[in-house]
Amino acid sequence: MNILLVCSAGMSTSLLVTRMEKAAKDKGLEIKIEAHPVAEAEVYGKEADMILLGPQVRFQLQNIRSLFPEKPVEVIDTRDYGMMNGEKVLNHVLEVLD
Known part of the structure; x- marks a missing residue:
């Protein structure tokens, strides 16, 4: 499964990516x-x-x-973005893609 997060410059989502990766590992x-600029x-969306x-x-x-x-x-x-709640964002992705 591949998830792309996009933001203004690709930097502000990097912490969220890290937290989502930890939640996935758990x-x-x-x-x-991955996080990239919009x-x-x-x-990157193709993948x-x-x-x-x-x-x-x-x-x-x-x-x-x-x-x-x-x-x-x-x-x-x-x-969820403001709190950098990677687990909640990941859970939402899993629900959508289920």
């Missing part, structure tokens, strides 16, 4: 999770099973969805 799951979503947008780039939601109509594309919950 569940015994092998999941590839400008690179078209390149992703799901694309998550940081709240600061939520205005790009329809644009990214139009690039990948066959994939789930969502904005990360603002509270």
Whole structure:
């Protein structure tokens, strides 16, 4: 499973990626999770099973969805993003992709 997180520069989501990876490891799951700037979503989104947008780039939601109509594309919950709750974000991804 591949998950792509996109934000303004790809930096602010790096801590969330780390926390999501830890949550996946705790569940015994092998999941590839990457963070990249929204400008690179078209390149990295091809490999992703799901694309998550940081709240600061939520205005790009329809644009990214139009690039990948066959994939789930969502904005990360603002509270979960602010708290860097990797486990909750990962659980949401697993529910969507189940």
